Amino acid sequence: MPELPEVEVVRRGVAEHAVGRRVSEVEVLHPRAVRRHLPGPADFEGRLTGAVLAAARRRGKYLWLELDEADSVTGSELAGTAVQADATTAMLVHLGMSGQLLVKDGAAPDEKHLRVRFRFADGGPELRFVDQRTFGGLFLAETVTVDGESLPVPLSHIGRDPMDPRFDLDAAVSAIQRRRTGIKRALLDQTLVSGVGNIYADEALWRAGLHWAYPTSVLSAADCRRVLDEAARVMRAALAAGGTSFDALYVNVNGQSGYFDRTLAVYGQEDRPCRRCGAAVRRDPFMNRSSFSCPACQPVPADAHF
DNA sequence: CGAATAACCTGTGAGC
């Protein structure tokens, strides 16, 4: 399940193996993979063909490739309207639940769930978007400059992640405290703080000793700061391990899995002893999924916001 | 606007 560390591993792989290369051919093999590209698959293919992948960037769980599309057919030209001089286009990628970006030799057989294929003018390996559950997808969008950084317009609502050097901890704490919900729901809200998903939320809360239903309205600034610090720490550790993997669904661009799952303290550890106190890890239903926590280290608050 | 929930998907594995 790709969260920030897994997406960052993929971003680095794409930066190393695809950036600087000119796209010669794009094949959308499943329209659902580009459903957020409203002009449709043909426009997606046409605009990317001839473009150079100029940079690989990330915000939260989204990543994008900046395009130098000097030689490509732009959507504006297709529409017969003027091209905005300073507009930069990016290809946005969200891996969803099961998306993969793979760098593969063209002779390698197609994956069962291959959705989009990119071939390059240099004749080197292909870039493939593979996605079993099709929650992920690719689409093109214009970028704008915010605080001296380029950001695709559709990502303007996504906050910075806790590992971002420009992450504003005090602002994030205030925003969380203003909410009227449980701390885990707030952690998963990508507008408040990005990059955290179900796995690292549970791990950060265990490290901070807070129950997932702790009400944000009575959460002290110190506790809130601590859980955000722990989120940054656990994601940094996961990144160093190459990401978390439970099965073959999440892999880097070379198809290799990370090994951080061996380090998870509570996520997926139901009935196993807490590493800190030995109590049996519990699992609670939470938003059509699960929350894992230690009943002793993370007691249920009196005014829990379930 | 804030909060909560349904919907989108497919493969796996438990239980019968």
Place this chain on the structure above:
DNA sequence: TGCTCACAGGTTATTC
């Protein structure tokens, strides 16, 4: 053996 069903879950759209 073969079937059903719960489960995995990030994001957006919708509703209140």
